[in-house]
Amino acid sequence: MTTYIPLKRFATTLTLIGAAFTAQAGNDSVPTNGDEWFAAGEQAVRKAKRERPNLRPAKNVILFVGDGMGISTVTAARILQGQLQGRDGEFNRLSFEQFTTLAHSVTASANQQTSDSAPTATAMVSGIKTNDGAISVDQSINRNEPSAQVTAAKSVRTILEQAEQRGLATGIVTTARVTHATPVVNYAHIGNRDWEADSNVPAGATVKDIARQLIEFPYGDGIDVVLGGGRSYFTPNTAKDPEYPTQVGRRNDGRDLTTEWTKRFPQAAYVWNKGAFDSINPNKTKHLLGLFERSHMRYEADRADDTAGEPSLAEMTEKAIKILSNNRKGFYLMVEGGRIDHAHHAGNAYRALTDAIALSDAVALAKKLTDDKDTLIIVTADHSHVFTIAGYPSRGNPILGKVAVDGVEQKDALGLPYTTLSYANGVGWTGGLQRKEYNPANEATVPANYAGTALRPDLTLVDTAQPNYMQEATVPMAAETHAGEDVGIYADGPHAFLFHGTQEQNVIYHVMAEALGFNNRRAW
């Protein structure tokens, strides 16, 4: 596979570039023995040379965020998708990996080397960097700032608010709660990301809870499409949940924000199951609120098990684009694959990767429903995870399996087999098979006698490809953590070329504003 180019010949090649390249090509031929990789490499260069920066204004912007989708997650998801389809996984590419532009996003927040979702998502939609836990407020705010007035003074304008102000349509789609850190940065301003319902806000605070900020959103004609989980944050603590009748809502103020939604807007609808979602006619509905779970929606791997039925991320994206496209001025839409992150925290690569593939499917559909000429599509992550692809497995070795070379399982220094995928820290230190739902409050703690006894589990008889397997973690922790390295920004369409090199995460806002023509500071 290695193509040896002697230094002298390499220097000759350089002098020929820009000269009579085609005429000299025959004389300069390197011995490739008809290698297909060599031909594919040449073709890639020819394709790249045809690329021209697209300087058109963007009518629409779709910002896809894979929560926690670091580079290693993208690579492993690419391989898993290919292997599930019976193809060469290493050669496979996710939909957005075929985009023209790729840059690095530096995810450190104003006060964190490794960040949480609140400041990183704030950076993407508002153009600034702020502190951990902060939702579209600047870094001078205190995390538990109770005052509505102080919070307003420290609030920063978001791209969604600007879009509404200018008459564009806007939407938010996520598999997490619509009141969770990443989607909320579009519409809420609050010091503490956890204040999702009024019952989460300390007594005496005047700042409105996040769910209420969504329903009372003051710009333009309100957000047009909101689809995701988090139903219980919108309904009173006296109201039975329609899907889980033994449970009630989380609101102490007695308000049912779902009925307030349908009353506030003309041609509005609220849905909470797949059947009602499917029956929504995108040409007759102008304001759609869909809340398909009390908390987060299901992982893609578990979606078929849901009692009331849930749409896929791709189906929600399609419905949103069809409704928003009715606005001739254009639209801004954020789509979050919100649970890639949760599966990683739970040490479960299978669900993280299948949710990343679901995000790729949603991007592919968005690409099909829109036009390159007027729609800027960005795919990125808020932060990475401590997720690793390791060992020297042969090409084609099952990505969820144990490291094997030409079918022979490799052993560590203890003589034990090991998996290709693992985590630097987290819950998988037990070598456990029982996946636990990610919930920092009730995760098992590490036994006191564990320290110093950490021999690896013997995986010889363990099927590591089964969906509930938790990959091993080096440092035992109640939950796996985020990682601090850069994440990718994949972009296609008008002004996508402005992403280049290693850029701060808040540049994403500035490119969207430039593409949409919102960069006139005097307008705000």
Ligand SMILES: [Zn+2]
């Ligand atoms: Zn996380």
